[in-house]
Amino acid sequence: MADAVNPDYYENGPFECILLAEQYSFNVGNMIKYVWRHKDKGHPKEDLQKALWYAQRAKANGESFAAYPWHADSCLTDYIRSPYDWVTLIHLKANATIGVEHDFWDSMAEAHDENVIHSLRQLLKETE
Template identity: 40%
Template sequence: MTDNINPSHYKDGSFECIELSRLLSSDWGQAVQYCFRWQHKNGVEDLKKALWFINDAITHNVPFFAACCKRNADILEAQAIRLLSILQAENWADLGRFWLELERGTAWTVRLALAEKINEIENEGK
């Protein structure tokens, strides 16, 4: 039976996508969800949607990590970095550099890594 609410493309891998996206701010969490599933759902269109959210985050100075009380911020950030390092080590969804740059926390290099991946995929298709 197919689960349209929480499909397998969010549960495949070492952990569920929601475990990471709930630690991130809205724009960055959306970008992660699109990147997590792109190979199983809408292909490069999902990567372009992720790039849209990244551009929006950069334009509006949206931080990577979800706003929460200062006391728990370091713990949540460490959890997110641990999950990102797993994705990077596994080259999850063939986006190893994207996960690495997100782990390092530099918005412009995250954007560049994803834009270059989109260009690579589109050039392979031509």
């Protein structure tokens, strides 16, 4: 029986997607989620279109493509520092990928919004 809370397509890398995505703004975190799963859920083009939409929205809102140094924990009344260094996690993910997807993760490590969006467009072209 599949786990509806922790589906396999979010565990397809060197660590779970949530460990990285929760360290970002809502829009950037969702972009990460859609790129993460695009090969495994069965709808790569749709997932990458959603990722691009969230990336463009984040850029339009002036959101950083770097992780927040702190994030809220619903079980606590304070903010906590993630025990997982986002740059290390992104490099682990980049090293587990090749081609344009690798370029995407490298751009995320640099928090370079234009390169991230360019890589997403290139990934989308690969689905056509």
